[in-house]
Ligand code: NAP
C-alpha cells in the first residue's frame with residue numbers, strides 16, 4: 300500500500316487529492332497548521348481516514364518530523380498563501396511560505412526520505428498574462444505579483460533538487476481551477492456565493508473589480524488527477540494543466556446569474572459598468588475599484604498538449620458545468 304503526504308490538505312486541492320488517493324488505496328497523511336480553533340477545513344468529512352500531522356511550511360523541524368512519521372512514497376506540496384490579491388498586501392509572508400517553505404520541505408525530504416517522489420504546485424501566474432496565445436512548458440515566465448515571484452523561486456528550486464540531488468521532483472503548472480470548495484475570496488466563488496445570497500434575498504448586489512480579466516478555468520477534481528499522474532511516470536518533469544479555453548470574469552458572472560434564473564445585461568464602461576436584471580431593472584452587479592490589483596494578469600490561456608500526450612490527461616468538467624455546480628452548491632448551502 301502506497302503512502303502519501305499532502306501539505307495544504309485542508310485547502311481546495313488538498314481535499315480532492317486526499318479523496319482521490321484514498322480511493323486508490325493510499326495511506327494518506329496530511330499537514331495542518333495549528334489554529335486558535337481546530338479546523339480541518341475541506342477534509343473535515345474524511346479526517347478520520349487521514350493521519351493529520353501538525354506542522355508548518357515555515358517550521359523546518361516540524362517538516363522533518365512529519366516526513367519521519369509518514370515515511371511517504373509521494374509528497375504533494377499544495378500548501379501556500381494562494382491568494383494573489385493578498386500577496387500585494389503581505390509580500391514577505393507570501394515569499395516565506397510560497398518560496399522558502401518549499402526549500403524547507405525539499406530539505407526535509409532530502410535528509411529523511413530522499414527516494415520520495417515530490418509534486419510542487421506551480422501556477423499559470425508564472426506566465427503573468429503577457430501572452431494572448433496558449434502558454435506551454437516552453438513559454439518564458441514573467442510573474443506579475445509577489446505571489447507569482449515566490450512561486451517562480453519554488454518552481455526553479457524544485458527543478459534544482461531534481462538536477463542537483465536526484466530527487467524525483469515534478470512541477471505542475473496549473474491554470475485556474477475552481478470548485479464548490481473554492482475559497483470565497485477568489486472571483487469564481489465570490490460570484491457564485493453572492494449570486495446565491497441575492498437569490499435568497501440576503502444580498503442586493505455583487506461588487507467586482509476587473510471584469511475584462513480572462514482566465515482558463517477548470518474543475519479542481521480534474522486537476523488533482525493530473526498531479527497524481529505526474530508522480531506515476533518514469534521520469535520527473537514539468538506539465539502545463541489547462542482547459543485551452545479562456546473567458547472573462549464578466550462571462551463567468553453572466554452565466555452564474557443565468558444559472559440562478561437572472562438574465563443580466565451589461566451597461567456602461569470601466570468603473571461605471573453595471574449588470575442590470577432584465578426583468579426587474581435592478582442593478583445586480585457593480586464595479587468597485589477597491590478590487591482592482593496594482594498589477595493585473597489580463598489573460599491566461601494554457602496549452603496542455605504535453606499532459607494529454609504523455610499523461611493521457613483530459614479534463615472531464617466543462618465550463619458551463621463548473622459554473623452550474625458552483626451555483627447550485629451555493630444556493631443549496633444557503634437554503
Ligand atoms: P487553498 O485552498 O488556498 O489551500 C492552501 C492550503 O495551504 C491550505 O490548506 C492552508 O492551510 C495551507 N497553508 C497555507 N500556509 C501554510 C503554511 N505556512 N504551512 C502549512 N500549510 C499552509 O489553495 P488551493 O486552491 O487548494 O491550491 C493548492 C496549491 O496550488 C497552492 O499552492 C496554490 O498556490 C496552487 N495553485 C492553485 C491554483 C488554483 O487555481 N486553485 C492554480 C495553480 C496553483 P489553512 O487551511 O490552515 O489555511
Ligand code: GDD
Nearest residue numbers: 381383422423424474475484485486487507508509512590
Ligand atoms: N478575487 C477577486 N475578487 N478577483 C477579481 C475580482 C474580485 O472581486 N474582480 C475581478 N477579479 C479578477 C482578478 O483581478 C483576476 O484577474 C481574476 O479575477 C481572477 O482572480 P482570482 O480568482 O483571485 O484568481 P487568480 O487568477 O488571481 O489566482 C488564482 O489562480 C492562480 C493560477 O492562475 C489562485 O488560485 C492562485 O493561487 C493560482 O496560482
